[in-house]
Every structure is written in C-alpha cells, then in structure tokens.
Amino acid sequence: MENIQVVVRIRPSNGAEKDNNDLEIWSVQNQDTITISNDRFNDLVRMRKFVPGQRVEFTFNQCFDSKHTTKFIYQQQIQRITLSSLQGINGTVFMYGQTGSGKTYTMMGYDQEEGILKQGLKDLFGEIAKQQDRQYFLRCSYVEIYTDQVYDLLATQERLSETLLINEDFNKEFVIKGAIEEVVTNINEIMDILQFGESNRHYASTVMNHCSSRSHTIFRLYVRCVPNYIGPNSVITESILNFVDLAGSEKINIHDSMLKKRGTSAGGSGGTQYKDRQNESKHINKSLFFLTQVISLRAQDKNDQHIPYRNSPLTKILRSSLGGNSRTAIILCVNPCYSQFEQTLSTLRFGTNAKKIENNVSKNIVGFDNDESLNRVIKDYEIKINELQKARVDDKQQQEMMLKIIEKLEEQRKIFRQQFTASDHIQAMINKELNYQWTHLHYHGVGVLWVPEKGNRELEVKQDVIDSFGTIKKYQELQEEFIILKSEKQSLENQVTDLKQKQQETIIQTKKRYANQKAKTRKYKQLSKDLQDEKNKLQKIALCYHNMIEMDEMMLLNNDILDQMTENLQILMQNIYKVKLKKEIKLKGEYSETLKLVTSKPIKYPKYLFDTSAINVLFWDATDNKKNEEQNKSEIESFQSYFQSQLNMSTPSYIELQGGSSQQVKEPLKHICSHEKSSQSKIGKENYEPILKRNLSMEVSDELNFRSYFR
Numbered sequence: 262m263e264n265i266q267v268v269v270r271i272r273p274s275n276g277a278e279k280d281n282n283d284l285e286i287w288s289v290q291n292q293d294t295i296t297i298s299n300d301r302f303n304d305l306v307r308m309r310k311f312v313p314g315q316r317v318e319f320t321f322n323q324c325f326d327s328k329h330t331t332k333f334i335y336q337q338q339i340q341r342i343t344l345s346s347l348q349g350i351n352g353t354v355f356m357y358g359q360t361g362s363g364k365t366y367t368m369m370g371y372d373q374e375e376g377i378l379k380q381g382l383k384d385l386f387g388e389i390a391k392q393q394d395r396q397y398f399l400r401c402s403y404v405e406i407y408t409d410q411v412y413d414l415l416a417t418q419e420r421l422s423e424t425l426l427i428n429e430d431f432n433k434e435f436v437i438k439g440a441i442e443e444v445v446t447n448i449n450e451i452m453d454i455l456q457f458g459e460s461n462r463h464y465a466s467t468v469m470n471h472c473s474s475r476s477h478t479i480f481r482l483y484v485r486c487v488p489n490y491i492g493p494n495s496v497i498t499e500s501i502l503n504f505v506d507l508a509g510s511e512k513i514n515i516h517d518s519m520l521k522k523r524g525t526s527a528g529g530s531g532g533t534q535y536k537d538r539q540n541e542s543k544h545i546n547k548s549l550f551f552l553t554q555v556i557s558l559r560a561q562d563k564n565d566q567h568i569p570y571r572n573s574p575l576t577k578i579l580r581s582s583l584g585g586n587s588r589t590a591i592i593l594c595v596n597p598c599y600s601q602f603e604q605t606l607s608t609l610r611f612g613t614n615a616k617k618i619e620n621n622v623s624k625n626i627v628g629f630d631n632d633e634s635l636n637r638v639i640k641d642y643e644i645k646i647n648e649l650q651k652a653r654v655d656d657k658q659q660q661e662m663m664l665k666i667i668e669k670l671e672e673q674r675k676i677f678r679q680q681f682t683a684s685d686h687i688q689a690m691i692n693k694e695l696n697y698q699w700t701h702l703h704y705h706g707v708g709v710l711w712v713p714e715k716g717n718r719e720l721e722v723k724q725d726v727i728d729s730f731g732t733i734k735k736y737q738e739l740q741e742e743f744i745i746l747k748s749e750k751q752s753l754e755n756q757v758t759d760l761k762q763k764q765q766e767t768i769i770q771t772k773k774r775y776a777n778q779k780a781k782t783r784k785y786k787q788l789s790k791d792l793q794d795e796k797n798k799l800q801k802i803a804l805c806y807h808n809m810i811e812m813d814e815m816m817l818l819n820n821d822i823l824d825q826m827t828e829n830l831q832i833l834m835q836n837i838y839k840v841k842l843k844k845e846i847k848l849k850g851e852y853s854e855t856l857k858l859v860t861s862k863p864i865k866y867p868k869y870l871f872d873t874s875a876i877n878v879l880f881w882d883a884t885d886n887k888k889n890e891e892q893n894k895s896e897i898e899s900f901q902s903y904f905q906s907q908l909n910m911s912t913p914s915y916i917e918l919q920g921g922s923s924q925q926v927k928e929p930l931k932h933i934c935s936h937e938k939s940s941q942s943k944i945g946k947e948n949y950e951p952i953l954k955r956n957l958s959m960e961v962s963d964e965l966n967f968r969s970y971f972r
C-alpha cells in the first residue's frame with residue numbers, strides 16, 4: 262500500500278497583485294509545511310479571520326515556492342511515477358488549484374521552463390532507449406471534460422462536438438469508449454499530438470464557446486513492455502500514465518460578474534456568455550465536489566464498492582488513481598496572496614484529505630503464455646510495420662531503404678514466433694526432466710558430457726539433456742541473432758525517423774512554398790483585375806471626352822445653323838412687317854405707322870415674340886379720357902415696367918391701345934387684342950400724338966426694330 266503523494270507549489274505573486282499591494286501571506290517551512298507568516302497571521306487575527314493561537318499550517322510530502330523550478334519539482338516527486346510506468350505500474354499526476362494558480366504552468370511549462378509532462382516524456386524515452394532486452398509500445402489519448410461531457414481532443418474538427426461515453430469493461434474498470442489512441446514512437450510525435458489537441462481545444466473554445474481554462478484535461482499514455490527473450494519468467498506488462506490538469510476550483514468570479522453586468526445593462530452577448538460561464542462553474546464545482554467526496558471517503562478507508570465514482574466522468578476516469586492500483590501524485594497549486602486566502606485554504610484542505618488515501622500499487626502483468634497476448638504483441642509489430650509502410654517517401658532510394666526495414670521487421674516477427682514455439686518446447690522438456698537432470702549434474706559437478714552411464718534410463722536422459730542443450734544453444738544463437746537484428750532495426754528505425762523528419766521538413770517547406778506561390782498568384786490576379794478596372798475606367802473617360810468633343814462640334818454646328826435660321830427669320834419677318842406696315846400706312850394715312858401694333862392682329866405673347874430685347878413698347882389706354890396726363894403717364898410706366906420684367910424689354914416703344922379699362926390692359930397681351938377689335942374705329946391721331954410729342958425718344962421710323970411676330 263502506498264499513500265497518494267501530495268505536494269504544494271506556491272507561485273510568485275504577479276505584477277497586478279504587487280500593484281494592488283496584495284500581500285504574499287503563505288510561505289514554506291521545513292520543506293514540507295506551508296504556513297501563514299507570523300506578522301501576516303496577526304493581521305488576519307485582527308481581521309477576525311482567525312482566533313489568536315490557532316495554528317494555520319499544513320504538512321505535505323513536500324512544499325515548493327518561487328525558488329524552485331519545475332524541473333526540480335519533477336525530479337523530487339514525479340520522476341518516480343513516470344519511470345514506474347515502464348515496469349507496468351500505473352501512474353497519475355494531477356494539478357489542483359484555483360484559476361491562475363499555476364496548474365498549466367507546472368504541467369505544460371511556460372516559455373523556457375519545461376512542464377512536468379515534457380520532463381516525464383523525456384525521461385521515459387531516455388530510459389526506453391537504454392533498454393536492450395525489451396520493446397516498448399506506446400499509445401496516447403487526450404480528452405477534455407467540459408460541463409460533465411467528455412470530448413476527444415484528438416478528433417477531427419468535424420467530430421469535435423461529439424461526446425464520448427465512459428463504460429465499465431468486464432474487469433469493472435471504467436474505459437473511455439471511442440477515444441482515439443495514437444501509436445507513438447518518440448517524444449516529437451507526442452508533442453505534435455499535444456499541440457494538435459491544444460489547437461482543437463482552442464478551436465472548441467472559439468467555435469463552441471468552451472472556455473479552455475474551464476475544462477479538465479486528461480492526457481493518457483498507454484505503455485506496453487514486451488521482453489525480447491522468452492524464458493520461463495518472461496512477462497508482458499501494461500500500464501497507464503495519466504497527466505490531469507483540473508479546471509480552476511473557484512466559484513463564479515469577478516470576470517463572470519462583469520459579464521453579467523455587461524449582459525444585463527447592454528442587452529448584449531455578455532448575458533449569454535454569463536450564462537455559459539455560470540453553467541461551466543456549476544459543472545466544475547459539481548465535478549470537484551464529487552472528486553472531493555470520493556477523496557474524503559477514500560481517506561476514511563471506505564470500501565471501494567461504497568465510493569460514488571459514478572457520479573461524474575472525472576471520478577470515473579480517475580478511479581484507479583484514487584485508491585486503486587496507481588502511483589498517484591497531486592500538485593496543489595497555490596496563489597500566495599491575501600486576497601485569495603480562502604481559496605488557498607480550501608485547496609490545502611482538499612490536499613490534506615487526499616494525502617490520507619492509500620493506493621494498492623502493483624505491476625500490471627498481462628502474461629506471455631496465451632494467444633491473446635501474443636496476438637497483441639504481433640499486432641503492435643504490425644502497427645509499426647504499417648506505420649513505416651504508410652510513411653510517404655518520394656525519393657526512390659529512401660523507399661528502398663524503407664522496404665528493407667520492413668523486410669527486417671517481418672523477419673523479426675517470424676523469429677519472434679519461432680522463439681515462442683521453441684520456448685514452449687524447452688519449457689515442456691525442462692519441466693519433465695528438470696529435477697532428475699539437475700540433481701544428477703549437480704551430483705557429478707562436471708557437466709553433461711561426463712554423466713556416467715547408469716542403465717538405459719540414464720542414457721536416455723543424457724541424450725535428452727544433450728538434445729535440450731542443443732536446442733538451448735540454438736535458442737541462444739537465435740537470441741544473439743535477435744539482438745543483432747534488434748540493434749540493426751534500431752539503427753534503421755533511427756534512419757527512418759531521420760528520413761521521416763526530413764520528409765516532414767520537406768513537406769513543410771513545400772507547403773510554405775506552395776502557400777507563398779498561392780499568395781503571389783492571388784496578388785497577381787488582384788493586380789491584373791485592378792489594372793483591368795483602371796483600363797476600363799480610362800476607356801470610359803476617353804469615350805466621354807470623345808463624345809464631349811463631338812457634342813461641342815455639333816453644338817457649334819447647331820449654333821451656326823441656328824444663327825443662320827434666326828437671321829433668315831428676322832429678314833423674313835422684317836419683310837412681312839414691311840408689307841403689313843405699308844398696307845397700314847396706305848389705309849390710315851400719314852400717322853398710321855405709329856399704329857402698327859394696335860391695328861395689327863393680336864400679339865401672341867410670349868411664345869411668338871422672337872427677339873424681345875429688340876421690342877420697345879409703351880402702352881397707353883387712349884380711351885380713358887377721364888384720366889389726366891399724369892395718370893396716363895403712370896399707367897404707361899407701370900405697363901412699361903410690367904413688360905420690361907415679363908418680356909425683358911429694354912427701351913420702351915409706344916403702343917397705343919384702344920378701349921377697355923386700364924385694369925384689363927394690365928393683363929397680358931391677349932386683353933389688348935380683344936379690345937383692339939371692338940374699338941378700332943376710335944383710333945385717331947389726336948389720341949397718340951401728344952404722347953409721341955412728349956416722348957421724343959420715340960422714333961416711329963424705328964419700326965424695323967420690332968421683331969415681333971404678327972398673325
């Protein structure tokens with residue numbers, strides 16, 4: 262029986278804690294005790310956290326503080342566990358502590374400081390390389406327990422959301438059903454697998470909103486050890502090595518409360534996030550509660566049957582590590598600051614219970630005497646062969662070399678089978694005659710060739726012994742050959758590993774080059790597209806210019822035509838007017854030329870005015886005799902201004918109106934027309950002569966400037 266090892270690691274306080282004057286209150290005493298330093302304790306007594314005289318100290322297997330490196334902690338406490346797995350002893354190392362207390366730092370490492378997992382793997386492979394008389398076959402799995410569901414971190418991204426079941430096998434052991442187990446042969450492969458798992462974890466945290474530090478992770482290594490030489494005591498051992506990083510043990514924290522505030526005040530995604538985080542916390546606390554419960558009951562040495570392992574996936578998976586057949590260590594990670602004082606106390610209490618648990622540590626011997634174990638070993642070899650076959654090698658030479666290695670491995674497999682057969686034969690014979698032969702040989706003290714003949718029976722025995730020694734010799738030869746082959750195989754395997762590595766590098770380089778090429782092609786395509794766009798734009802602009810030039814030319818042409826037409830029209834109108842005027846003059850006598858507008862047909866205003874700037878018109882209501890001259894004048898002026906504004910006239914001419922009230926005359930020219938007809942007979946020289954005289958500016962002979970259109 263062996264107790265669970267419990268150790269403490271106090272991390273140094275960080276920048277933010279120092280800035281907040283959050284004092285470090287915990288310290289290590291005598292290498293195995295963690296306590297609150299005296300002056301700090303008095304402060305806490307003053308704050309009524311403790312009563313005077315109360316002892317606050319916890320003793321564990323070993324305590325470490327900021328002076329100790331992870332490597333030191335590994336060598337002191339964990340190395341023994343990892344190396345035992347090579348002898349078939351199960352091992353578990355798990356990290357316990359509140360968020361931010363340094364669990365991941367210690368397990369996975371940070372920056373230049375390697376974590377205990379990598380230190381352990383280095384040790385394992387270092388030790389395996391030294392072993393000449395046995396083979397190790399390793400597999401690993403990496404799972405995450407998030408909100409009480411088990412997810413496979415080695416699954417492809419499409420299958421990442423699928424959950425795994427934990428079933429009991431025929432040995433009443435809990436197994437994670439369907440978890441991917443990768444065959445591994447060196448540390449680099451494991452580091453790649455871990456990295457793959459971490460990237461899946463990161464992916465899940467973004468796509469599925471899993472908060473990565475709020476899940477438990479279990480990295481599991483299956484170690485099978487098969488001896489190269491088969492003898493009566495040969496055994497296969499199998500062990501499981503667990504590295505468990507538990508989620509932070511605190512309750513809903515400040516971050517969660519902030520999310521809550523954000524969610525409720527802004528109605529934003531903070532609310533959902535808060536609920537998610539709350540759900541996570543609920544599950545973490547539940548699973549840690551069940552873990553604590555199991556540990557407490559185990560600490561009380563309760564019968565295994567009464568321990569509630571089934572309550573949570575975490576306790577099911579860790580069952581053999583907690584009171585079962587496993588060498589287990591718990592590293593309690595501790596924040597040194599006063600503000601986290603209660604969390605630290607709870608962590609230390611958990612550890613105090615855990616250290617009472619006794620595990621029944623023993624080797625897991627599978628045996629070497631049945632078909633099942635033999636088949637398993639052969640299967641392992643086959644996996645190795647397949648691995649090698651699967652490895653893609655472009656170079657022909659490399660391929661040939663690989664084939665040779667495969668052949669050697671096949672040969673080795675055959676020899677291995679033969680050894681089994683030989684071993685059975687020897688075993689049977691030795692068992693049959695062992696007592697007699699060895700007694701006999703011992704009695705004569707010389708060896709087989711000097712055995713005195715004592716009747717037929719002794720002769721038979723002698724022959725048998727000689728035969729069996731012949732077989733043993735053959736067997737030894739085979740073993741020697743096997744050793745040579747093994748070392749050859751090792752060197753070939755190393756070469757394959759090198760080649761694989763080189764091939765991997767080449768693939769990475771090619772991928773990089775391909776990615777660069779792709780990026781360049783994309784850029785080139787984009788540039789071509791931009792160029793084409795620019796070209797199209799320029800073509801459009803050129804077309805516009807071309808059209809504009811054409812339009813300008815057309816406009817110039819049109820203007821010319823227009824000018825020409827205007828001129829023609831003016832001439833035409835002048836001619837018409839002249840004809841009309843002559844006709845008027847003939848009809849009305851010597852002053853009739855002043856009546857040109859009045860007597861003519863109505864002016865269609867303004868549509869028919871051709872060049873209004875040339876028309877000078879003055880209206881006068883000749884019929885309103887009651888008005889005095891002043892009134893007439895002002896009326897005329899108002900007409901003037903009206904027509905000036907409406908017809909854009911410059912200097913007024915005189916148009917004599919007949920009939921109608923002045924009010925009507927103020928209307929547009931249609932009114933003038935309507936009156937003109939009714940009172941045409943009243944037009945007389947006396948009506949307009951005074952006005953003409955008063956307005957010397959009026960030149961009747963100026964009539965050619967009237968470019969009006971008369972119907």
Ligand SMILES: Nc1ncnc2c1ncn2[C@@H]1O[C@H](COP(=O)(O)OP(=O)(O)OP(=O)(O)O)[C@@H](O)[C@H]1O
Nearest residue numbers: 272273359360361362363364365366371474508509
């Ligand atoms: N021993 C140490 N020395 C220096 N820095 C440390 C140590 N332990 C932890 N830290 C630092 O403290 C911070 C929190 O550590 P870490 O992430 O390991 O905590 P955690 O317990 O795994 O948290 P969570 O439960 O949230 O995953 C990190 O920035 C880490 O670098």
